[in-house]
Amino acid sequence: MARTDPKKDVVIIGLGWTGSMAGIELAKEGLEILALERGADRDTVPDFQYPNVADELRYGVRYGFMQKPVNSTLTLRHGTQDTALPMRHLGSFLPGDGVGGAGVHWNGNTWRPLAEELRLKSYVSETFGAAIIPDGMTIQDWGVTYDELEPYFDRFEYMLGISGQAGNIKGAIVPGGNPFEAPRARDFPMPPLQMQLGPRMFRDQAEAMGLHPFPMPAANASEAYVNEYGMQLGPCNYCGFCERYGCLNYSKSSPQTCILDALKRYENFSYRTHCEVLKVELAEDGKTATGVTYFDESAQEEVFQPADLVIMAAYSLHNTHLCLLSGIGEPYDPATGTGVTGRNYSYQMTGGTSAYFEDVEFNPFIGSGSTAYVIDDFATNQIDFAAEGFIGGSYINSGQSNGQPIRSMSLPAGVPAWGAGWKQGVKDWYGHAMSVGSHGSNMAYRDCYLDLDPTYTDKHGRPLMRMTFDWKDNDIRMTQFMKSKIEPIVEAMNPTSYRSSYKAAGSHYDVRPYQSTHNVGGTAMGDDPTTSVLNPYQQAWDAHNVFALGAGSFPQNIQYNPTGLLGGLAYWTLDAIRTKYLSNPGPLV
Amino acid sequence: MASGLAGTALVSLARPVFGQATVPALTDYIPTAFSAEEWAFVQAATSRLIPSEGEGPGAAEARVAVFIDRQLADDFGTAADWYMKGPHDPGADPLLGFQSSLSPAQIYRDGIKAFDDWCRENKGAAFAELDPVAQDASLTALDGGEVNLPDALRDFFDVLLQNTKEGYFSDPRYGGNHGMSGWVHIGFPGARASFLEWNDPAMDNVAYPLGPVSIAGERT
Numbered sequence: 001m002a003r004t005d006p007k008k009d010v011v012i013i014g015l016g017w018t019g020s021m022a023g024i025e026l027a028k029e030g031l032e033i034l035a036l037e038r039g040a041d042r043d044t045v046p047d048f049q050y051p052n053v054a055d056e057l058r059y060g061v062r063y064g065f066m067q068k069p070v071n072s073t074l075t076l077r078h079g080t081q082d083t084a085l086p087m088r089h090l091g092s093f094l095p096g097d098g099v100g101g102a103g104v105h106w107n108g109n110t111w112r113p114l115a116e117e118l119r120l121k122s123y124v125s126e127t128f129g130a131a132i133i134p135d136g137m138t139i140q141d142w143g144v145t146y147d148e149l150e151p152y153f154d155r156f157e158y159m160l161g162i163s164g165q166a167g168n169i170k171g172a173i174v175p176g177g178n179p180f181e182a183p184r185a186r187d188f189p190m191p192p193l194q195m196q197l198g199p200r201m202f203r204d205q206a207e208a209m210g211l212h213p214f215p216m217p218a219a220n221a222s223e224a225y226v227n228e229y230g231m232q233l234g235p236c237n238y239c240g241f242c243e244r245y246g247c248l249n250y251s252k253s254s255p256q257t258c259i260l261d262a263l264k265r266y267e268n269f270s271y272r273t274h275c276e277v278l279k280v281e282l283a284e285d286g287k288t289a290t291g292v293t294y295f296d297e298s299a300q301e302e303v304f305q306p307a308d309l310v311i312m313a314a315y316s317l318h319n320t321h322l323c324l325l326s327g328i329g330e331p332y333d334p335a336t337g338t339g340v341t342g343r344n345y346s347y348q349m350t351g352g353t354s355a356y357f358e359d360v361e362f363n364p365f366i367g368s369g370s371t372a373y374v375i376d377d378f379a380t381n382q383i384d385f386a387a388e389g390f391i392g393g394s395y396i397n398s399g400q401s402n403g404q405p406i407r408s409m410s411l412p413a414g415v416p417a418w419g420a421g422w423k424q425g426v427k428d429w430y431g432h433a434m435s436v437g438s439h440g441s442n443m444a445y446r447d448c449y450l451d452l453d454p455t456y457t458d459k460h461g462r463p464l465m466r467m468t469f470d471w472k473d474n475d476i477r478m479t480q481f482m483k484s485k486i487e488p489i490v491e492a493m494n495p496t497s498y499r500s501s502y503k504a505a506g507s508h509y510d511v512r513p514y515q516s517t518h519n520v521g522g523t524a525m526g527d528d529p530t531t532s533v534l535n536p537y538q539q540a541w542d543a544h545n546v547f548a549l550g551a552g553s554f555p556q557n558i559q560y561n562p563t564g565l566l567g568g569l570a571y572w573t574l575d576a577i578r579t580k581y582l583s584n585p586g587p588l589v
Numbered sequence: 590m591a592s593g594l595a596g597t598a599l600v601s602l603a604r605p606v607f608g609q610a611t612v613p614a615l616t617d618y619i620p621t622a623f624s625a626e627e628w629a630f631v632q633a634a635t636s637r638l639i640p641s642e643g644e645g646p647g648a649a650e651a652r653v654a655v656f657i658d659r660q661l662a663d664d665f666g667t668a669a670d671w672y673m674k675g676p677h678d679p680g681a682d683p684l685l686g687f688q689s690s691l692s693p694a695q696i697y698r699d700g701i702k703a704f705d706d707w708c709r710e711n712k713g714a715a716f717a718e719l720d721p722v723a724q725d726a727s728l729t730a731l732d733g734g735e736v737n738l739p740d741a742l743r744d745f746f747d748v749l750l751q752n753t754k755e756g757y758f759s760d761p762r763y764g765g766n767h768g769m770s771g772w773v774h775i776g777f778p779g780a781r782a783s784f785l786e787w788n789d790p791a792m793d794n795v796a797y798p799l800g801p802v803s804i805a806g807e808r809t
Contacts, residue, residue, distance in 0.1 A: 051804045054780035057759035062665060069672040076685060085678060085685045089671045197793045239782035248782060361796045365777055366784040405758040405777050417732075418638040418750055419725065423645055423774075430775035431796070456674065510684040 002293065002302040008034045011292050011307035013277045013322065016101020017563065018549035018570040019313030020255040020263060021159075024229060025574040026311075027266035029582060034305065035269070036294050038276035039067070039098030044256055048104075048246030056404040060244045063090055065105045067097040074317065075453045076511055078470040080334055086456050086464065092510070093517040094244070095315045099273060100255045102315060102517060103563075107243045107369025107401060108219035108252050110162050111560035112153045112568065115146035115182040116381040117441075120391075120556065128386040134474055136446045138344055139391070140555040143527035143536035146182050149568050152575070154185050156567035157217075160253035161225040161233050163370075164188035164217035178214045180376045190222045193236060193371050195400075198362050198434035202398030203373040205493050211375045216397060217564070218370030219253035229262035240402040242369030252369070274298060278460055280310055280326040282543060289546045295460060308585075309545050309577075312523075316552035320345075320450050320522030321465040323548070328540050329523070329533040334447045334468075340533045340541075341523065342450035345469060346557040347509075348518040349392070351479045351502030352437035353486050355495035356412045362431055364403030372399025378485055380441060380559050390477040393559045394440030396486055405430060412497045436490055438482035438502070439516075442475050444556035450522045470509050479503050518562050520554035525569075527589070531555075535589040538573040544587045547573055612767070615652060622661035622694055626715070630701045631657055633717040637724045638753045645774035646767075648753055656756030656765030657697075666694035679740035689741045693748055700738065700745030707736045761803045769809055772801040780804045 009031035012019045023035055042065075047053070058064045067073075067090075075084035096102035116123040119141045124133060133139065166187040167177025174187075192215035195203070203213040220242065221233035236251040250257050263269055274297035281290045281304065291306035312319045320342055323329055329341035376382070380393035402408055405426070410433040415425030453466040483502040490498050526532030529541040538553050540546040549570045551562040558565060576588055620628045632654045641647030648654065660666055677690040689696065704727075705715045711730075712723045719727065730736055731746045738745060756765030758772065760780065766772060772779050779801030787797060800809040 050782055051780045051802075051806075054782040055760055055762075055804060057755060057763055061755060061759075063670075068670040070670055073672045078682075078684075083678075085681055085688055086672050086674070088673065088687045089668075091686055194788050196788060197790075200790070235785075237783045237785040238788040239784065241782055361794050363784075363787065363792075363797045366788050366797070371788075403777060405772070405775060406755050409754075418728075418753075420640050420643050423639055423643055423647070426775050427645055430777070455676065508684055511686045512684070 002304050004304045004306070007291070007306040008032045009307065010034070010309045010311060011036065011305050012311045012313055013292065014101060014312070014314035014318070015099045015255070015271055016096065016313065016315070017103040017255055017567060019101070019311070020259040021567070021570050022311045022313055022549065022574055023269055024259055024263045024266070025578060027263060027269040029578055030268060033269045034307070035271035036275040036277055036292070036305070037099055037271060037273045039273065041273045042098045042100050042104060042246065042256065044246065044248070044250060048248050050248040053245055053248050054239070054241050056406050060404055061406055063094060063244070065096055065098065065244065065246065066090055067095045071459060072097075072318070074465040074467055075456050076467045076469070078468070078508055080447050080468055084453055084466045084468070087511060091512045092515050093519055094514065095317065095517060099260070099271070100246070103254045104246045104256070105244050106563065109370050109561040110157065110160060110217045110219045110564045112182065112184070113146070113558045113560060113565050114379060114381050117558045118142045118144065118146050118149070124385060124391055132386050133391065137391070137474065138444045138446050140344070140444070140524065140526050140531060142555060143525055143532070144572065149572055150183075150185060152571035153564060153568040155571050156564065158189050159227050159229070160219045160258055160567070161190060161221050161227055162188045162217050162219055163190040163193050163222035165192050165215050167214055176214060178374070178376050179212050180379050180382055188217060190225060193218050193220060193222045193368060195371050195373060196362065196367060197360070198400050199371060199373045199398045201434070201493060202436055202489070205489055206373070206375050209489060209492065211377045213373045213375050216370045216372040216374050216399065218368065220368040220370050221251045221253075227258055229259060231258050231262055233257055236368050238366050238368055238371070240365045240367050240404070243401060272296070276460070277322060278302070278325070278462065280312070280322060280328060280546060282327060286327070287543060289543050310547070312546065312548040313550065316519050316522060316550045317450070317465065319548045319550055319552040323523055323533060324450070324452050324465065325462055328546060329542055331451055332449050334449055337446060340529070340531065343531070344444035344521040344524045344555045345448050345450050345467065345519070346442045346444045346521050346554070347469065348516040348557055349394070349440040349442045349475045349479050349503070350438060350515060351482060351500070352435050353483070353490045353498055353500040354410045354433055354435045355490045355493060355498040356429055356433050358432055358496045360432060362400065362434055364400060364408065364431055364433070367400040367402055369401050370399070371401065372397045378482060388477070388481055390474045390481065391443060392441035392475060392478040394438040394478065394482045395559060396436060396438050396482065398434060398436045400434070403430070410435065413499050436486050438479060438486060439559065439561070440478055440482060441559040442557040443472070444521060445472055471503055471507050473505070476503050476505055476507060518551065518557065520551040520557045520562060523548045523552035524555040525553040526555055535587070537576045537588045538569060539588050545585060547577065549573060612652075615649070615655070618655055620658040622658050622666060627698065627701050628654070628658070629717040630705065630715070633724065634728065634749060635753045635756070637721065637728055638750055639757055646770040648757065650767065651757050651765055651771050652767040653753050653756035653765045656759065656763050657752045659764045660752060660755075661694040661697060666692060668692035679743070687744060689744065691741050696742055696745055696748060700742045703738055703742060704731060704736060704745070761807065762805060769801045769803055769807065773809055777801060
């Protein structure tokens with residue numbers, strides 16, 4: 001039977017980036033806080049220490065730091081008439097688990113959105129006319145503007161310690177930075193990382209073609225750094241083990257390196273691992289939450305944890321799943337277009353061209369997750385959507401993140417997949433390949449959404465969440481546009497050969513190859529309760545003491561990696577909780 | 590006390606010396622996951638997927654079959670981390686991913702049997718007994734979907750090929766990449782994980798000079 005534990009002021013679901021930020025910001029207020037994490041505890045030592053973590057098979061291929069589908073997965077289908085089937089092992093995306101969450105195993109690419117992306121529907125309507133928005137595309141404004149969020153982006157970047165080069169400081173364009181970014185109050189806290197040969201070749205060619213290359217904003221420290229919580233980072237040694245790994249060098253920004261040791265010093269903060277929240281419990285009137293019920297693995301029992309404030313800080317997909325299971329927001333129904341929870345799920349559209357240079361030695365194992373040069377000349381705010389026939393954009397980049405040979409073995413056309421030719425090919429071409437990639441937006445659609453699966457259940461007997469998603473013409477036209485921009489750059493670099501991979505017309509979503517873990521939406525924020533679960537403070541419209549942090553808040557995806565935006569939004573919300581909500585609990589809008 | 594000291598001495602004698610990992614000869618290796626016939630198949634098949642001829646080690650020299658045997662006896666082989674609840678629809682659209690009810694170890698077991706049956710019917714003998722030309726032709730047929738395996742086994746070739754490459758390039762602690770020979774072949778330095786001084790434009794186009802190290806500290 002369920003036990004009931006003593007009440008807390010705050011319960012936090014999930015101890016990744018946003019859970020850690022919520023923990024320390026609310027701990028400063030003297031509140032009694034409990035964070036519940038369903039995965040294991042993790043710290044740099046022993047979990048990420050050298051040499052054990054430099055193990056491609058265990059972490060890169062067998063997903064040592066990721067969620068285990070046996071414990072948590074979802075079902076997928078392409079259309080509303082199809083039968084969804086479980087994601088039985090991971091592929092397309094890799095949600096993290098354990099303390100630190102996906103903040104442990106990310107690459108560190110840390111972007112702000114474009115100002116236009118946060119009011120996308122308005123921007124498109126004002127600039128090109130609302131008639132260009134295709135039927136069934138459900139893009140929205142976020143209900144909060146770039147200018148409102150700027151101080152919180154700044155704070156998040158300085159908390160993480162970002163290496164980069166500003167392109168626009170208070171409206172003044174800075175050479176070497178991104179001239180198309182929105183204004184920022186000041187430069188990044190650290191200078192850019194040292195780039196490898198491949199990215200520099202791309203930079204030089206892009207520059208020669210009149211484009212505007214700049215260094216990727218990187219949560220990989222380029223020098224020693226101390227953040228606002230007194231946490232210290234050491235300079236990156238370009239070990240080549242960022243993505244899918246915890247950092248062995250205290251260089252990559254993660255909850256461990258940036259927050260947790262400072263947070264653990266607060267006596268009013270505690271956390272429990274291997275404790276999975278099953279449901280947010282609502283009061284009888286449904287207007288507030290009374291706490292959460294979780295499964296305590298060590299005690300093998302359900303626990304009711306009463307709390308005045310519930311902060312949902314799990315991965316985006318799990319926040320949505322919990323809202324669906326808990327009755328937070330009306331579930332979305334694509335047939336009628338009504339309901340909000342699960343609405344506006346979207347993903348990320350990526351593509352790329354690999355180039356092979358027989359006479360160039362790239363030493364591909366030297367790198368970090370964010371050593372890359374980028375051009376934003378084809379960003380969402382730089383494209384004539386009416387003329388090109390799509391809405392969206394991409395950044396285009398060339399980076400060198402790792403040369404781990406099981407996963408990172410790019411071979412030119414004509415090299416067979418096995419046999420003597422493969423064996424010769426891996427010798428000839430490992431070390432002689434580089435790539436230029438497109439990382440792009442993905443719009444929201446009426447029939448791409450999340451709900452509860454009618455057939456499959458998890459280990460607690462709860463329905464799995466069901467994802468209905470497929471690629472749409474708009475987004476395929478966007479990626480084909482990027483192909484037409486990238487291939488001329490690559491050709492001009494004069495490689496021995498190159499090969500491209502972009503989704504073509506008629507492509508369907510394939511859950512097998514890794515694409516990106518940038519699943520967004522499902523608990524969209526906005527200023528209209530009929531199209532959003534959360535108000536502009538990421539506060540549930542339906543239950544004012546429930547806040548949901550993370551990329552689930554995005555009403556459609558931006559063209560960038562989501563962490564910078566979700567981090568800025570988290571500080572924005574936590575500031576509102578501290579300065580407005582605690583003294584006067586109730587709806588902030 | 591004396592017996593304890595003797596034990597310590599034995600352990601230190603058995604410890605691998607750098608570059609000289611002491612492992613039993615492949616012919617003396619006793620597989621955990623495979624029967625004798627299955628073991629013969631895996632050795633033969635991986636030896637065609639990465640043959641010994643030409644520059645660099647083959648799967649046999651890299652002991653890829655040992656890697657696969659150990660993986661199949663471990664969490665990977667039993668699908669311990671995977672969601673394996675029914676209902677199963679192994680014939681579903683492949684874009685929806687793995688839908689077999691069988692674990693990788695079961696896919697190997699049933700796949701080897703079905704493929705060997707096909708080889709006997711079409712090539713006159715079990716796979717391991719065929720000559721290399723017939724083996725390559727048979728694997729090409731398997732790769733091309735011409736062996737008509739049941740849906741539950743349709744990933745057999747892909748799993749076999751993926752595991753073969755894993756065994757060629759993963760840390761030697763897992764039994765393959767023997768002597769780090771796969772890493773030496775392509776120039777991957779293994780678990781060095783520190784390149785600050787080599788991440789420098791002055792080193793452009795200079796191949797990194799140091800050979801690989803393993804997690805256990807072996808060097809070539």
